[in-house]
Amino acid sequence: xxxxxxxxxxxxxxxxxxxxxxxxxxxxxxxxxxxxxxxxxxxxxxxxxxxxxxxxxxxxxxxxxxxxxxxxxxxxxxxxxxxxxxxxxxxxxxxxxxxxxxxxxxxxxxxxxxxxxxxxxxxxxxxxxxxxxxxxxxxxxxxxxxxxxxxxxxxxxxxxxxxxxxxxxxxxxxxxxxxxxxxxxxxxxxxxxxxxxxxxxxxxxxxxxxxxxxxxxxxxxxxxxxxxxxxxxxxxxxxxxxxxxxxxxxxxxxxxxxxxxx
Numbered sequence: 001x002x003x004x005x006x007x008x009x010x011x012x013x014x015x016x017x018x019x020x021x022x023x024x025x026x027x028x029x030x031x032x033x034x035x036x037x038x039x040x041x042x043x044x045x046x047x048x049x050x051x052x053x054x055x056x057x058x059x060x061x062x063x064x065x066x067x068x069x070x071x072x073x074x075x076x077x078x079x080x081x082x083x084x085x086x087x088x089x090x091x092x093x094x095x096x097x098x099x100x101x102x103x104x105x106x107x108x109x110x111x112x113x114x115x116x117x118x119x120x121x122x123x124x125x126x127x128x129x130x131x132x133x134x135x136x137x138x139x140x141x142x143x144x145x146x147x148x149x150x151x152x153x154x155x156x157x158x159x160x161x162x163x164x165x166x167x168x169x170x171x172x173x174x175x176x177x178x179x180x181x182x183x184x185x186x187x188x189x190x191x192x193x194x195x196x197x198x199x200x201x202x203x204x205x206x207x208x209x210x211x212x213x214x215x216x217x218x219x220x221x222x223x224x225x226x227x228x229x230x231x232x233x234x235x236x237x238x239x240x241x242x243x244x245x246x247x248x249x250x251x252x253x254x255x256x257x258x259x260x261x262x
Contacts, residue, residue: 001044001045001046001047002047003047003048004046004047004048004052005048005049005050005052006052007046007052007053007054009055012053012054012055012057012058013055013057013058015044015046015053015058015061016057016058016061018040018041018042018044019041019042019043019044019061020041020061021039021040021041022039022040022041023037023038023039023040024037024038025037025038026038051064051153054153054154054157055210056150056154056210056211056213056214057213059150059153059154060116060117060118060147060150060213061117061118062150063143063146064146064149064150098131099128099131099132100128100131102130102131103124103127103128103130103131104127106127106130106131107123107124107127110123110126110127110130110136112126112136112140116143116144116147122139122140122143125139125140125143126139126140147217151214151217151218154211154214155214155218158207158211158214159189159193159196159197160185160197160204160207160208160211161211161214161215161218163185163188163189163193163197164185164211164215164220164234165215165218165220166188167184167185167188167234168220168234168236171234171236172235172236173233173234173235173236174233174234174235175231175232175233175234176231176232177201177229177230177231177232178201178202178204178205178208178230178232179201181201181204181232181234182197182198182201182204185197185204205224205230205232208222208224208232209224216237219236219237220234220235220236220237221233221234221235221236221237222234223235
């Protein structure tokens with residue numbers, strides 16, 4: 001998906017299913033009732049000037065890479081670029097196949113803890129890191145740093161998440177209705193922010209469902225109780241993967257966006 005400027009919530013949900021694996025059924029022939037099922041799972045590339053994936057569930061399936069603009073001195077015509085690529089292609093493929101063959105042998109021997117949402121991707125990434133001469137922890141640290149960046153982006157793009165984290169700075173636990181939480185957030189918000197908050201507590205409650213994974217990683221656990229009262233409980237957590245990874249020295253992390261590491 002090249003040069004994208006907007007990603008609708010529906011397409012964001014669709015890309016989540018494509019990355020994790022999905023299927024759908026269609027009539028095989030109009031003349032009978034037989035079904036045919038299409039199953040597919042793909043790696044997706046999305047390119048745009050600004051970050052388009054803002055929903056937490058899609059971001060957790062992403063590796064973010066920020067590219068620098070090609071300078072005038074480095075620009076090439078397409079034919080020259082393809083000629084240089086095709087000249088290097090045998091070496092590129094050879095390196096890829098060598099890395100994969102080593103990673104296939106390494107992958108079953110790895111013992112990983114604190115697996116992220118994309119657990120199989122993390123295991124393969126760790127095995128490939130070892131195949132390329134790095135430690136498996138180098139990949140996990142770099143991947144977690146990428147997840148932390150995603151978490152910061154979601155929080156910065158969400159006024160509700162920002163205000164909830166501010167609201168919980170001096171509290172270990174808070175429990176009340178969505179109406180009361182909305183009142184508390186509007187009290188914290190400045191005049192410009194107040195108009196950006198929902199007026200309906202039900203809307204806030206639905207947004208909390210979307211933000212729950214991000215707030216959980218940021219250290220605030222969100223629980224919505226069933227029943228008539230439908231209380232919302234906010235509770236601070238202890239150490240989590242994100243906070244542990246972000247405290248690691250930079251020298252111990254592997255930069256996923258630097259091609260020289262691969």
